[in-house]
Amino acid sequence: MPFAVENLPPCAGCGQCCHLVVELSPLWDDVPEALVVEHEGVRCMDQQGDGACVALDRVTGLCTIYERRPRVCRDFARGSALCLRVVAGFRGAWLTPNEGSG
Numbered sequence: 001m002p003f004a005v006e007n008l009p010p011c012a013g014c015g016q017c018c019h020l021v022v023e024l025s026p027l028w029d030d031v032p033e034a035l036v037v038e039h040e041g042v043r044c045m046d047q048q049g050d051g052a053c054v055a056l057d058r059v060t061g062l063c064t065i066y067e068r069r070p071r072v073c074r075d076f077a078r079g080s081a082l083c084l085r086v087v088a089g090f091r092g093a094w095l096t097p098n099e100g101s102g
Contacts, residue, residue, distance in 0.1 A: 028071040
């Protein structure tokens, strides 16, 4: 059964989007270096063993660097096509600035 935007609750920290690989932009992003890893020459947010972003607080489901979170995370829109795919279980996609707000 397809997900509909109206069936999604307001974003309350499910953390599903925090399991995507987040590419960092040298122009916009100023996240703590301890949370950054490089994948094939691309700087990204590091991830925990299950793919969750290292900045995700497991207890609260919230971002521990919210004020310094990457721009792509700021632009990620609840109910966007990417959000719906993530909620439906399609993880592992690269999250780029062009996909977050669609």
